[in-house]
Amino acid sequence: MSEDVAPARLFATPAGVKLCTLETVADGAARNFVLQIGEARFHGFVVRQGEQVRGYVDRCPHAGLPLAQKLDDYLTPAGDLIACSWHGALFDIDSGACVGGPCVGAALTPWPVQVLGGFIATA
Template identity: 50%
Template sequence: MNRDEPDNPARPAAGLRLCALADLADPGAKGFRFRHERALFAGFLVRQGDAVTGYVDSCPHNGWPLAIMDDRYLTRGGDRIICAAHGAMFRPADGLCVAGPCADDHLRPWAVAVVDGEVLTA
């Protein structure tokens, strides 16, 4: 089973607490992995100011996870998400690939919300 399918049984249900907003650097990113039997769901959060966006951790170019090391999704300046495999770069706000082999493609969104200072699945 492809780990980023919407019907993936490992994808967490809405309302699951992921972390406190204060646990995310600004700018910053944090990855999450969930398993259900043999299924895996991998996602990550990106914080820019008060905005937190979630994405499935899968490059649209090859389906591989974007980060080689835990939570290392952003460029040094924190203004772009980067794929460690091929150097593709994405805008944090909408996941649009602005450079690399998947230019003009998007990261797959993962619905999250900030409620009372906590980041939850939506």
């Protein structure tokens, strides 16, 4: 009888992995990515603002949970902050710093991403 064991979770990725075209993520929106790397998985998300993208590990510093309960639902209704849907923590898009909620003073873990030739890729 085999036991189902969750794969190990990674908190970084190698550089140069193409994730999607820039157009795949709407301007002012966010998108989740799960990368299988060997036997482990990385969970992250990107936020697009014009031609710029910011990436973060999908893990709230308050409780260690993924931020979104609903796929790709990382931003406040106004689209100006990243929001944790579990406990209401709010984070600055540019820095990842917690600006409201239960983890003020903490920050999201950056995930280095860049736009290369029209593609969002890990950096």
